[in-house]
Amino acid sequence: MYSHQTKPHNKQYTSLVSITSDVHKPIQLKDNRSSSVIQRKLQFAMNAITSNTDVIQLGKKKPKTTTSNALNKNKATKVKKKIKKTPYDRPSFTADSKQSAILHHNTSKRSSFQINPKKPNLPSLNAAQPHRFPWKDMREVTKGYHTGQKKKQFQSMIRFLKTSGDTRIEHIERRLERSKRKKDVSKIKGRTELLKRAKGSQSSFNKAHKEYTDTQNDKTLKEFLRQANSHHANVPDYGAHFGVNQPVNDAIHLNIRKSRSRKRKNSTDLRPRSPSPTSKKLLSELDPGSSEKGIAVDKDGKIITTGGKLIDPSTLSPDIQKKYALFKKTKIKSFMSNAPFGSPYKKST
Structure with a gap:
């Protein structure tokens, strides 16, 4: 010893x-x-x-016990899994929609930077696909139609999406022809793929709409909303997310073109500003009652564009002003006129 x-x-x-x-x-x-x-x-x-617990053998380590918090967490997880998603849950964008927007951005002469189609890394660019007609209105109009109401608003939404989609495809075809005439190889490749993606999105939407109206059930309703949310003409490009797209959120987001001179040379006489083809179709085809919040404007009543610019409605043509006046307006207080696009958003302290 x-x-x-x-x-x-x-x-x-x-x-x-x-x-x-x-x-x-x-x-x-x-x-x-x-x-x-x-x-x-x-x-x-x-x-x-x-204490009615399991008998523990002598010489063995004390087993880990399950706390009440852990048990509650496990129960909550099980309950969460049982919750069934509804057809009205917001879907993700389709591949055609995302690639169409990237290709549109990359082939536009106004783009100051490029987005990687395989690894977009959108947060580093503060970039997002801004809806013209917002998802919430799209969902509520469809929900109303599905329950036998809002037929007029639903039909106007379908008209807007179909006509704006056809118009955009025609526009892409013209741009592609110009690229071919100029023998711009990079633009030819990008716009050929862009045209393919836009046609794919349009075709998928038309099919989903027909199947839903022919047979109204949860499956066809879910697919219709997925394709409508991703419609290539309604989310055709990219813009700043924080500061512009995010605060606008559930309001209509118009895209207004720059003013151009009436004469080609040495003229200061400006033409009225014109909405983009999709925004023009929205003002022309969409029933104003389809949108709960209407068009996004700043505190002074100026239009907040998808590009983060402020446009005075009085600079629009008289015909467009009349259509614009029929829609409600929502003032967006948190809009940032200097929001970054192409670089990360940094929250000011």
């Missing part, structure tokens, strides 16, 4: 665990370990038995 060891007591302790060598004769195990150690383990075993 080493000097640091204590001499064991002479009294022996009998283990609670009995082992039977044969059917009739139990064998008691003798344990000569220190009484303090044995007592602690025996007490631990008795506590386990009396």
